[in-house]
Amino acid sequence: MGWFNALFGKRPPGPPPLPSTAIPVPAVVEDRFFSLEKPQWFGPSTCSPNGRWLISWRDSDPSGSTGGARTRGKGAYLLYDVAGKRVVLQGRLERPNRGHVADNGTFVLEDWHFANELAGTLYAFDAQGHKLLARRLSANLLGNAVSANGRYAACQTASSSTDDSVRLFLFDLASGQQMFAVRPSADAWTMDLAVDESPVGVIAHIKGLGAFRYDADGTFLDQVELEQAGLARGDYSRVIRMAETLVQREGVSPAQLREVLTAVQRARREGADDDRGWAAAALKVQGLAYEALGDAANAMAMYEQALSINPKAGLKRKLAALQKRHK
Incomplete structure (x- = not known):
């Protein structure tokens, strides 16, 4: 039913967001940390490419006294409208981390889970709080990205004993479907990803070497360029x-x-x-x-x-x- 929902604009419901803040809320962003007085908030953040939206998250229990690996006390996230100076929505996940937001307010987050097993879930929501993707993977997540217009999302996983081990994934958020899951070359591994929409593909930014591309099928296109850059730099x-x-x-x-x-x-x-x-x-x-x-x-x-x-x-x-x- 993914194509039907995409065609007619219907989305599977996510957890109901908390009411948005109606009045302008002064906010501060310092060294990528976002803070608010009302509602009281402090957490890491990233902005959309156009600067309109900000996603912030907090991997700690509601009191803020217990963070990181734990067995209870869900963390939280919020979407902030920079132009309107208001909190658009808030929600909770077990351990939200590494958020990215598109120009239309669509955002992705990793949930690192309470459990000790090697696993994580990549979530994507639109600006109204509707869940677009919830993909649980049997390996720890190492990074993610969302395309500028919010159509596609990518993530990568660490090593595990399952089929999800050391994989790069691309998802179509309009249908909620996986487009590819490939094992990248060891020399092309990166934690800094980007996603293009035209043509569709994933960009791996490798520190000191440059940017290298996977196409919409997961084929790595720039092996020769990567080898030349690696030998030279x-x-x-x-x-x-x-x-x-x-x-x-x-x-x-x-x-x-x-x-x-x-x-x-x-x-x-x-x-x-x-x-x-x-x-x-x-x-x-x-x-x-x-x-x-x-x-x-x-x-x-x-x-x-x-x-x-x-x-x-x-x-x-x-x-x-x-x-x-x-x-």
């Missing part, structure tokens, strides 16, 4: 992980292998050589790149150095085979 651990993936890829070109060598050398200078584990990994990648380029002498030298640091680097057979061929 990533920290040493990311460079080495990405370089090892590239160097073992079928059809990698000599030019790409030389880029890998340059990047790994930089990674070693920028800290990898100070960590025995990463130093051995970097030497291994250099050896693989040299071997793929046909430079057996340098490949053997790299393998020998890596094994001297970490005898379990998985290179003994490769080194022995090279030494036998080039004795």
Whole structure:
């Protein structure tokens, strides 16, 4: 019945919101924390892109004396009309966290739940308090986003022992349906998401590297761009992980292998050589790149150095085979 409701503008009822405040309410936002005198309120907040709406939440019991992990005492949230200076609606969830709000007042919140199991629920409500989505996931939530016009929402999960483990989700809030659930590349993982509406897709903002896109089907479109950014600007651990993936890829070109060598050398200078584990990994990648380029002498030298640091680097057979061929 999701398409029928979307077509005729009907929404499944959510918990009834508390009455909106009729008179203007002075509010203060400082360092992303929102405060009111009446009703008395203090909690983290985010604003819509157009600045019209603000969503704020409080992961503590009504008295404010108990917050975070607990077994009772629901937290609260409120939607504030910045232009009208009034509280539009208030509601309660067990442990509301990480809210985002669209230009039309549609907002999303994570509920981290009272229970100790790895689970969370992504909620979406419109500006009238109608529930658009309540998706319980059997993994902890790590972040979410809503599109600027309020049509789509995305979230991501942490590791668990279920099918919801380490997944990126996109939902259509008009129908309440899931559009995709994909396991992102480890190198494309992020807690900072955005959602586009035209074309529909999820944007992963990775600190220090840039923005990279998933399409409406969950296909990651910018793998090449991510790899180039990672090799050029990533920290040493990311460079080495990405370089090892590239160097073992079928059809990698000599030019790409030389880029890998340059990047790994930089990674070693920028800290990898100070960590025995990463130093051995970097030497291994250099050896693989040299071997793929046909430079057996340098490949053997790299393998020998890596094994001297970490005898379990998985290179003994490769080194022995090279030494036998080039004795």
